[in-house]
Amino acid sequence: MDAILLLFLTGILSLFLGMKNKPVLNLCLNLVGLLSAGLLMGFHGTYEPLLKSFSETLVFEGEKTLVSHSAIALILFTALIQLASFSKEKNDQSTYGDLNALMIFALCGGLILLGATDYFMFFLGVEILSIPVYVLVGSKKNTTFAAEGALKYFFMGSLATAIMLMGIALTYGAVGHFNLDLTSSPKPANAFYPEILLPVGSLLILGSVLFKLGGFPFHFWNPDIYQASSKNVLGFMVSIVKISVFVAAFKLFNTAFKNMGDTWNLALSFVIIGSVLVGYLSALNQTSLKRMVSFTGISSTGFALLTLLPNENASYNGLLIYLIPYVAATLMLLFISMSIDAKDDLLQSFEGVGYQNPILGFFGLVAILSLMGIPPLSGFFGKLLILQDTFKAHHWLGLFGLLSSIFGAFVYLRLLLIFFKKSEGSSSIPLQSNIVFSLIVCTLIAMGGWIWVLF
């Protein structure tokens, strides 16, 4: 809780500093704020918090748990993005403070979402997370594209929110309270068809969650919105939005709705298969990096949705080890793209970069291999964990998940070949230290993240 407050303060300060037009100071302040918040979150259980968390509606459990790990990851990624997107160009500096502040506010929302123990907080978290992101999407200047994207996102997001509210309402109608934990044992309420209300409610919530994540029939906004945003916003969406919503959904569906697995079993299977196929098939022909990121993101989401399937011994390890390196790798790709600094975002701008710039090439290699799921990078171990858990209960889906790696390999191999094309001449790209630093951190996650699981 303290962390959230701290972050909120940081955000406001950042706004003000932004008005004063001091980007460097702004960045430093943000980083300090984020760092402290991260520390607070990390040592959460070990000190007496300043504010008791809202009568137990926000709970961030002790040290090594799903929530606290995700939270730290979120904060880390935000920091990295802000660091990497710092540029010395004049035009970007005026809105720098605003963007950072919005990001931090959204981050607060994400953290609230993570720690929610009842539906109010859940909803609140989603909204606080989403609304700044709507604005962020439209923040790229001088393009109508961005405005269109923001508007589209807003409309569809609103629909999703409405659906979620309906779902929450139905759930309340079925069990009579808003608490997440006790939902699984519905108390009979005096509404008709009580045995339908709860499941349908959960399905509606699932639907809106799928929207946020980009799952199959709800994924259509993804490519357009991703393409419309600038790279740092894109990175932010991929990391913060995905991780927080995923973890919250995991908590919801695997802990709260634990015994209701049959409800969404079949439907989710279709969603998973659809997402994976649509994602990879569409990604094959892409020429734009952002759209490719979006489509592969849809597929990755589909794969990660395997963890939402009902499973007796669900552990969150797989989800985390899969998601966080995935995000890290995607961010790496985006950072590399920022380094190349091409005005359009065609994949062709990547051509031969890896071969001519060994350092960027190394980072790119790590990123792509992690996405492909090649050992010993973390991406592989994440996939392995998820598959191991899935196989016990759902054989065919597990097999499909395995096969999805080959589809992914298709797409990523294409990227790899372009990136490492052997070309004569050497156009070396000046490396900005902030981007490099971010890249290094992400590499560490991608390469070594799984070691953390072993111990």
Added chain:
Amino acid sequence: MELVLLPLYFGLVAFIVSPKFGRYFILTASLTSLGAGLARLFSYQPDTYQTLFSLSKTNALGFSMEIGYDGLSLVMVGLSNLVFFLVALANLSKEESRSSLFNGLFLLMQFGLNGLFLAQDGLLFYVFWELALIPIFLILYWFGANDTQKTWFKFFLYTLFGSLGMLFSLIALTQFGFKSFAYEHLLKVVIPTQYACWIMSGFLLAFAIKIPIFPFHSWQANTYDAAPMAGTMLLSAIMLKMALFGLIKWMIPLNPVGLSFWQLPVIILGVVGILYGALIATRENNIKKVFAFASLSHLGLIVAGIMIFTQESLTASVVQMVNHSLIAIGLFLAANRLEVGFGSKELSTMGGIAKLAPTFGVWFGIITLIALSVPLTAGFLGEFLLIKSVFQFNLWLGVLSSLTLVLGAVYMLRSYQMSMMGAPAIATFEDLPVNEILVYFIITALTLFIGLFPEFLIQIIKPSIEQIILHTQNPALTIR
């Protein structure tokens, strides 16, 4: 641990070494690794097992990261180091040996392969399997022929597809027993019969694509053709030994029940591969493809031998594996020299080299004869025992597989004669540089040595094979 770590260390350093010293660095590095391997080999007491590294804690993955060796693994590591050394030696005169990228990838690949042979944990085996794929792929992509994106795509994805099969099998194995990937635990897993052959087929798919076994071979010819010389050598001499090793050590002992189901089909495919490869090799005009199909042919026999799974056939397979690696290096070296000298790989354009470059003529001739498994060489021992095993398994399959001797003579002699004999088709032809002569010499010496004194090799692998077979017959036994 130095067996595994030395190449890794050298590989990372190689990226920094300047191109001037690149060639000598890589030679020294592979020589050092070879020395380490040989030291272990000579000091090895047969029928013991040595652990090199192990994790004590259990973890969520079930990953135990255990590395160790017994006789068979040690021989394979020795072979791997030898192959890398020979390839580095052979590659001295070529452009790419100067490139630090190439050297680094080369040594990293050695790291992957050594690790694979030494892995005593299923997941570690898989990790190294995939890991070894990346350097070779990059070597092929950067240093191979241009405009062959399709070929590389196919190679990578096809192999990856097979690997996923293996992953499936591994995951399935952990579902049925202990949640651990360690070899000893995997061995104890009791698989319900109806799943046994599916699980084996996962492994089989991976290995069948890698070796390759008959219907899964379509990536091989083009990849070998378009690859740089070192790339082809590495692929043929050591990468597919990964898969053969996996067959012996991983696929069959882990589910012996599946063996009875897959034994006959795979042996038949092996024999078909022998004939198919040999027949195509007799008509193929591109010399690298001829040797690629020759490789397919020889490997078909080895695979059949492995699947028969008796003490004798397994021993023969291992001997033949070693022999095949050496031959592959020799043949592709010769093919490369022809390509360099003529500027093309088409046999129909060649001729009369023996007159222009007598040293080359002699050595290529010797290698051809070794490839024909003439008596006194390791090849004869291997093929004799293998054909005998197949013959004892099934009369007609034995007869068919013995055709490899005849067809082998046809295509090998054809390649040799079309390139070496007759009137010279070109004015000048550079004769062999010293490093290539050295490579040929080492290959000849080794095959003769193994052919004449096979005991040295056999006594090391015998206990391992005995244990594996014992275990297959009685799954309750633990083997090391």
Added chain:
Amino acid sequence: MGICSFLLIGFHYSDAVKGIANSLAARKAFVMNRIGDVGLLFACFMLLTTFHSLEFDQIATAVDSHSGFTFSNLTLLGITLCLFLAATGKSAQIPLFTWLPDAMAGPTPVSALIHAATMVTAGIYMVTRSNFLFELAPIAKDVMLYIGIATSLAAAFMALRQNDIKKVLAYSTVSQLGLMVVALGLGAYTVAIFHVTTHAFFKALLFLGSGSVIHGMHHEQDIRKMGGLRKAMPITHATFLMGTLAITGFPLLSGFYSKDEIIGHLFEANIGLYGVIMFSVLMTAVYMFRLYFLTFHGRFRGTEAQWSHVHESPLNMTIPLVILSVLSLVGGILNLPGIFFHKGSHWLSTYLNKSYGLHKIHGHEASPNLTLVLMIVASLVCLGTLGWAYQQYVKKGSVAKDDQDLSGWERLSARKLFWDEFYHRIWVLPTQCVGTFLNQKLEKRVFLAGVFGVAQWSKKGGEIMGRLQNGKLSSYLMWMVFGLTMLVLVFIIKATFWN
């Protein structure tokens, strides 16, 4: 042996004109020998399986005493047939004999050594060594007998109209080997070895002699271009004559004895076959005398330039010729039949009988009268043919015809009964066709295309997907609603109908 033979045959590989042909001949030899080797390999496998040993002694004892080894007659038949297959490869019998004539592409000393005297007899030797196995498989012996006869006949026929000195001698070798195999088929192992020895003498002599002729004629090998060389090359002529007489079975020379023993055994076995073999012997005489007369008698038919160069060969060539001719003359001593000298007769047979098993087989000898009669018949055949040949070639001066003048049977002979072409049709072409078929059709169309096809479909799929993503908000929202509806609907249907 196979390797060295291969390398030696292909010795003149860099010859501008015939280099490739020479190499191809070498390859043919190697491949055919390989096929024979497969036979040996299988025999080894079967021996290992049955007797757990490959040692001659051990197997011999095992066969004899039946101690603990069970083997069926079928197994033994298989073993012996495989062994014989190997023998046909090395010793140039049907079906694996066509390499021998082609092997004449090698240098003459090579031909003399390995293709006349030493290497080709390896097959005979092996069968003799394994005699205890063959004795237990009478069918195999019959096979050997018939193949030997057939080979002997066919080769002799082919030699009738060959015009290259070395080719004639090559076919002669095949024919004589056939005789040896006949002896083996009759169980007369020591006789076969005897003939091996004498054949070595006179065939080597003939080959070296022909080498000398070729040398003198400056590498001309066609006998149609020779003639009347006896004045120019006296030593060569004399020794060659000696060899010719030996091979045709001129009385009292070495070949006479060895051939006669074989013919004698055959007569006892089967008179019909005896007649056939006599026909072969007749043809042998015919072609050998033809060769001799056309080369050394008559007028010279070559060019002026060649005639001026014709000279006797140097001593290093002629001395061996002389030595060999002496041996051909008196070599019969080794195994004289009993009718002449009772002491010291059949020395070779006695000596060899110490080798295991041979003494058990070789028990009897033909009656002296029969032997005498057969000898006389054989001598008459030889002398008669000599006389006829003399008439034909010297008196009448008949010369070898040119190719277009050949009559029907002559063409058949000159073209070697079209055997090579036949083999080409049934072995080489189909293999090539299969190989090409596999390469072009199967490999390229099915396998390569199949895997690439997957890639094509994925691309198509991607394109279809692309059309769904059309940028219109309304369609997106419609999809969302659709998805949501499906989510709920599926659940409701499942809940109502399945529970």
